Amino acid sequence: MPLGGIIFLAVFIAIFGALMLFLGSRGGTRVYDPVKFEPYECGVPAQDKKDTKISVKFYLTAILFIIFDIEIIFMYPWATTFKDFVKSGNGLFVLISMFVFIAIFIFGLFWEVKSKALEWD
Amino acid sequence: MTPDAILFWILAVVTVVSAITVVLITNPIYSALALAMAMIGISALFVTLNAYFIAGVQLIVYAGAVMVLFVMVLMLFDLRHELQAFTRGKISGAVKIACVGMLAGLVVGAIYMSSSSLIHASAAETMSSVDATKQLGKLLFTQYLFGFEALGVLLLVVAVGCVALARSKGGTHEHH
C-alpha cells in the first residue's frame, strides 16, 4: 500500500492550501472597521446569551452512528468471503449466522425508532 | 536508512507528538483534534505492518466515528471556564507522581517482556492483504462465531444504554 504516496499528497495539498490562503490574504484592501470583525447575526449587534442550549440529539446521533457503523464493518469480511463459503458448500450455515446478526441489528434499529430517540433532529 | 525505516520514523514521531499534545494542551478541542491525529497515525502504522483491513477499520471507526463524537460533544459545551481548573496540593501531587511511576513501570516492563518476541514478528509480512481479510472472514465464521454474535448483542446493549442515559439525565435536552 503506497503510504509514502498518501503522505506526500496530503503534505502537498496542505502546502498548496496554505499558499492559496496566503495569496488570498495579500491581494485585498485593508480598511479597518471594528464592525467587520463581529460575528454575523443578520445585521444586529451579536447577542451572546451565555446559556444557549444545544440539543442532546447530536450526541445520540453520534453514539448510534458508532454502534451501527461497527455492525456494518463486521459485514465487510463476511461479504468478501461469502461466495467462497457458498461454493464450498457451507453457505447455509454462514447465511443463517449472518442473518442472526442482521436480526439483532434490525431489532436495535427498530427499538431506536420506536423509542423516538432520534425524533426531530 | 531504508525508505520503510524513514516512513516508520515519520509516522511514529507524528503519532507520539499528537498523543503528548493530547495530554499537555489545556484547550479540550485541540486535545480532541490531536487525539484524532494520533488515531490516523496509528492507522498508518497498521499499514506498515501489512494489516490493511484493520487500518481501514481504524480510520472508519476510531478516527471517523469515535473522535467525531468527542469533538461534537466538546463543542456542545462551552468549556472556557473549565480551562483554569487544575488541582493543587500535596496529596494530589503525590498521587500524580505515584500514577506516573506505575505507568512508567508498566511500559518498561511490557517492552522488556515483549522484546524477545520481536524476532518472530517478521512472519506476518509474508501474508498479502486480501488473503488476510478473507482469512479474517473465514475465522470469524468458524472459530469465533459465538464471539461475533455476542458482539452484536453487546452493541445492542450499548445502544439501549446510551439512549436511556441521555433521556434520564436531562442535560441540555429541551422538553417539548
Added chain:
Amino acid sequence: MGHDAFQITINCLKLVVIFLMMVQAVPILVWLERRGSGFIQNRLGPNRVGPLGLMQLLADAAKFLMKEEFFPETGVKLLYYAAPAAALIPGTLAFCAIPLSTPVHIEAFEWLGQSWGPYTFLFQGFDINVGIVYILGISSLAAYVILMAGWGSGSKYSLMGALRASAQIISYELALGLSIVGVILMYGTFNLTEMINQQQGPLNFQFWGHTISSTVSWLPNWGIFYQPLGAIIFFAATFAESNRLPFDLAEGEAELVAGFHTEYGGFKMLLFFIGEYGHMMVASGLMVAFFFGGWSIPGVSFDQVSSWASGATSSSSLASIFTSLIFFVSFFVKLAVFMWIFIQVRWTLPRFRYDQLMDLGWKTMLPWALANTILSALFIFVAHS
C-alpha cells in the same frame, strides 16, 4: 512508490496532476452549473465574460483574490485558517484511489546513457488493496473539516450549521457503507480494479452451474444490472455526503445564513467549494466504478482496443499509452454524465427540512439498504449452491 528515481518522479507527478485536475475541474463545473441552472430556470446564465461565458470563473477568481481578508474576533485562529486548507485533503485522497484507466506498460528505453527498465504505471493515484474501506475511512474524515470551520468561526450560527452538517454526514455514511455491502457480496473483493475487471464482457449470470448469457451482445456486465437498489441508495447517500441539494440544509441561505462557512470570504470560501466539488467527483467516480463498469466501453473489449492501438502506432509503449487514453476518455464521459446529474438534481428538487432529512437517512435508507443486503445474499446463495 517505485524503485528508481524515474518511477518515483513519475508517480509523484501523477499524484500532483490528479490533484490539479480536480482543482481545475472546478471552474468548468461552476460554469456548467451556472449556465445549466440558467437554462433549467428559463434564463440565460452568465454569457458576457468570454465566449459563452466560459471566462466567468476566471473573473470570479480574480475578484476573490482582491477581497478583503478578515477574521472574526470571537474565532479561534488556528482552526479558522486550517479548515479551508484541509478541505481539499479528503476528496483528493479518495479520488486518487479510483482507477481511471488501464495500466500503462512502458518498455525499457535508453536515456541519459542509462537504461531504464520496463515499467508499469497505474493510471490512478495509488492502488489500494482494501480500496472501499480506505475510501470510506477518508470520506469520514470530512466531518472534521466542517467541525473545525464551525468552531473556528466563533459564531453560534456557524457552530449550529457545522453540528447539523456533521450529524447529517455521519447519518448518511451508514446508508453509504451498507449499500456497498451488496456490491462487495457480488464481486467478493474490496479492490476497485478487481471489480472493474469483473465487469468486462457481455452480461452473464451464473445460475446453478449454468452460465446464462444475454442474447443482446452489447449489454455489458455492469454492476447496475445486478444491484439496482444498491445503486439508487448509494447515489442518494452521496448527495448527502457532499452537502448537495436536496440535502444542503447546512448551507441553506434562508435557514442558517450560510451555515458553517458564514464567516469565510474570498479565497477561503473558494477552497470550501473546491472541496465540495471534489466530493462530488469522488461520488461520481465511485458510481462509475461500482455500477457502470469503470473505464470499460460497452461492446468493445480491452483486447480489441489494444490490438487496434498497437496496429496504429509504432512502439508498444505508445500503443499502451494510447489504449489507456481511450479508456480514460470513456471513464471521463461517464464521470461527466454523473456530475451533470448532480447539477440537474440540484436545480430541480426542493430542499429537505432537517428532520425530514434525518428521518430519511435513518428510517428509510438504512432499512432499504439492509433489505438489499439480505436479498443479495439470498440470491447469491441460491444461484451458486
